[in-house]
Amino acid sequence: MYISKFVTPEIIFGTGSLNQVGECCSRLGSSRVFLVADPGVCRFKWVEIALAYLEEAKLDYRLWSDFSANPRDYEIEEGKKLYNKHSCDAVLAIGGGSAVDAAKAVAILSTNKGQIHDFEGIDMITEPLPPLIVVPSTAGSGAEVSQFAIISDSKRKIKMTIISKSLIPDIAVSDPLILSTVNSNVTAHTGMEALSHAIEAYLSLAATDMTDIHALHAIKLISASLRSSVASQVDEAAKIAMGKASLHAGIAFSNAVLGLTHAMTHQVGGLLDLPIGTINAVLLPYVMRFNLIACVEKYGCIAEAMGAQTDNLSTREKAEKAITMVRELARDVGIPSGLSELGLSEEPIPKLSRNAMKDACFITNPRDADEEDIINIFRAALEAREGV
Amino acid sequence: MVIQNKKELIEKLTGVHSSKKSYYVALKEKIDELLQIKREWEVTFSAVTDLLVFINRDYEIQRVNQSAVDFFTMPQNELIGSKCYQVFYGRQDKCSPCLADQVLSSQKTSYQQSRTRFNRVLDIFAYPAFTEDNEAYGVTYYAKDVTRLIDSIKLASMGEMSAGVAHELNSPLTAIVGNSQLLLREASPDDPHYQLIKDIHTSGIRCQRIIKNLLTFSRQEEFTFEDISLNAVVKSALELAAYQIEKSKIDLEVNLGDKIPPLSGSANGIEQIIVNLLLNARDAVEDKIRNEKSIDKGTVIITTRMHPDGKYAIVDVSDTGYGIEQEHISQIFNPFYTTKQSGKGTGLGLSVSLGIAQAHGGFIDLDTTPGQGSTFSLILPVANGKTENNNEYKPFNGGS
Numbered sequence: 001m002y003i004s005k006f007v008t009p010e011i012i013f014g015t016g017s018l019n020q021v022g023e024c025c026s027r028l029g030s031s032r033v034f035l036v037a038d039p040g041v042c043r044f045k046w047v048e049i050a051l052a053y054l055e056e057a058k059l060d061y062r063l064w065s066d067f068s069a070n071p072r073d074y075e076i077e078e079g080k081k082l083y084n085k086h087s088c089d090a091v092l093a094i095g096g097g098s099a100v101d102a103a104k105a106v107a108i109l110s111t112n113k114g115q116i117h118d119f120e121g122i123d124m125i126t127e128p129l130p131p132l133i134v135v136p137s138t139a140g141s142g143a144e145v146s147q148f149a150i151i152s153d154s155k156r157k158i159k160m161t162i163i164s165k166s167l168i169p170d171i172a173v174s175d176p177l178i179l180s181t182v183n184s185n186v187t188a189h190t191g192m193e194a195l196s197h198a199i200e201a202y203l204s205l206a207a208t209d210m211t212d213i214h215a216l217h218a219i220k221l222i223s224a225s226l227r228s229s230v231a232s233q234v235d236e237a238a239k240i241a242m243g244k245a246s247l248h249a250g251i252a253f254s255n256a257v258l259g260l261t262h263a264m265t266h267q268v269g270g271l272l273d274l275p276i277g278t279i280n281a282v283l284l285p286y287v288m289r290f291n292l293i294a295c296v297e298k299y300g301c302i303a304e305a306m307g308a309q310t311d312n313l314s315t316r317e318k319a320e321k322a323i324t325m326v327r328e329l330a331r332d333v334g335i336p337s338g339l340s341e342l343g344l345s346e347e348p349i350p351k352l353s354r355n356a357m358k359d360a361c362f363i364t365n366p367r368d369a370d371e372e373d374i375i376n377i378f379r380a381a382l383e384a385r386e387g388v
Numbered sequence: 389m390v391i392q393n394k395k396e397l398i399e400k401l402t403g404v405h406s407s408k409k410s411y412y413v414a415l416k417e418k419i420d421e422l423l424q425i426k427r428e429w430e431v432t433f434s435a436v437t438d439l440l441v442f443i444n445r446d447y448e449i450q451r452v453n454q455s456a457v458d459f460f461t462m463p464q465n466e467l468i469g470s471k472c473y474q475v476f477y478g479r480q481d482k483c484s485p486c487l488a489d490q491v492l493s494s495q496k497t498s499y500q501q502s503r504t505r506f507n508r509v510l511d512i513f514a515y516p517a518f519t520e521d522n523e524a525y526g527v528t529y530y531a532k533d534v535t536r537l538i539d540s541i542k543l544a545s546m547g548e549m550s551a552g553v554a555h556e557l558n559s560p561l562t563a564i565v566g567n568s569q570l571l572l573r574e575a576s577p578d579d580p581h582y583q584l585i586k587d588i589h590t591s592g593i594r595c596q597r598i599i600k601n602l603l604t605f606s607r608q609e610e611f612t613f614e615d616i617s618l619n620a621v622v623k624s625a626l627e628l629a630a631y632q633i634e635k636s637k638i639d640l641e642v643n644l645g646d647k648i649p650p651l652s653g654s655a656n657g658i659e660q661i662i663v664n665l666l667l668n669a670r671d672a673v674e675d676k677i678r679n680e681k682s683i684d685k686g687t688v689i690i691t692t693r694m695h696p697d698g699k700y701a702i703v704d705v706s707d708t709g710y711g712i713e714q715e716h717i718s719q720i721f722n723p724f725y726t727t728k729q730s731g732k733g734t735g736l737g738l739s740v741s742l743g744i745a746q747a748h749g750g751f752i753d754l755d756t757t758p759g760q761g762s763t764f765s766l767i768l769p770v771a772n773g774k775t776e777n778n779n780e781y782k783p784f785n786g787g788s
Contacts, residue, residue, distance in 0.1 A: 206402045
């Protein structure tokens, strides 16, 4: 039995809840807001709407959206300069995981001395961050509730994971209306990302009853609604369900951490500039296959949460169902079945495997693994071999 | 061992021993730091014995130091928010010209000397206070009370001047008094000029008394001490003053106490004090009668008595005049301070009287009720108690 801890931000959820942002910022004592927005979100006028709410609350602001889909260290440095130049006193992020990660990283540098590399790892932040308010535009990253930020190191070509309770936003405002503006491809890979968060958090060595409840509920919501959400951008019920699922998955993984899937994904992500969700979704069933013997019963619960018919099945058969269900869902929403389809080759696999063992997410993986095991999983995923 | 390491690693990862870094801690440290700075400044400002007053653009006082609170005898919370012209000068409207306006428009330091409430003279230095955008948003006054300095300069020159004038006047006066005396001796009371000559003589005597006062004041004349009877001195003073009082149709009541032991002192000096007090009492009553066109005559009462401790003899002179306003009380013993119309008083009477009383080891005490009258008490140690003066009897107001 580990000593555990459970932390969440203040969460505001609901259709139209974007109108809360101005009040949220001023409630936290801000007078000049640093607004970090995805270029994509800017296109859909959500930023304009948010700015109107800031003006209504008589707040000054500075908009920043000059960062990549996987934010780089030097971009963060520029963001920090802009933040300081305009004497901002709060950070508001509107966007997907990248915008939130960029916002968190700028927040770190605005009060802590040093470069973003100095904060890589666990609990390296020493000074309090300015108020952080997050409005997610995709249902998946969970960054609106998590204690993680991932930033690309442009020299080492890897993704740095920053873990700190200080990165948990003060307020998460989740408005399902915003989720309806991303295209079906984004809906699919972010939805699968949320599923991988929920499953890995549920299987994590650091999982607790509190995280399990959120993880299982997220799995259930995603299994029921991701297909219809991908199918139609105007299916409001599906958007609401996916918005909730993202929050629950985020709460679960922020507190229980993840596992080998993410440890491996982070390595591939540093190499190929692809959405994390897609890589995750491809790797998830292969890692689940490897991890199965560590928690057979929990796999059964995942299968049930995903709506599998499990009557008269043995525990082992039920567990097997979980993997099948995940594969089916991924296939239905258009996720490739192997890594070679994403452009990965055989050559970097040993190095990727070695680095995956150093990733923080590897610590909580339910089954011990060595480099050889990880290489095997990579190879299976590369060739899309279903059994390991 | 491996298990233990894993356990520690997971606890670290899930942040069991870490929390979101709180602004509360940083804020608390900042607040403590600011409070410390605030305290240090307060100590610094209250150590300044001169007045420090900060006003905003609307002439409203924003901050004051302890010396300013003491000077204006107003609690700090009443001072703050009050207009500077009201607090400094008791005015209802802005001064013209206004020192603050001058500083705000020129954005330069300025200085002025002015007589403020309580008849105090202040050297006021005014400094503009700027915002970060270099805009003057208020004025800091640094004011020094120079009343004593100004008055002592005035006194010194007045003293020198009056001594000179007195000497110059003494010779012609001797001729006037002496010659009129001679004429009076030779003239018959029936002579139609007799009353005229007598007036010349009395007026000459009065002039000599004024000159003597001036000399006393400027030289702090030495007195010849002898054993005297207080009642006898009072009677002699009444001979001079009773007529003046009764002539003004004011009732005079005399209560001379018995068992008053002899005092060691100057009969002339003490007589002068009593005459002064009596004439002041008369002026006070007369003033009231004239203003109120009252048909009541008003009363002056002179009483002699012993202090219950047996060490002091007291002469009380009471009047039924207007009494003295609180703001004047601290001033009335100052030389040249007078509330009488010009020509009526020199402002020397009480200060000279107090000087003489102090030379006798005594005091002048005052009990006054505005609107109803005052009682001045001359308190003198009796001969056998002379060695233990000052510390025993604390006067209500020792003057200055």
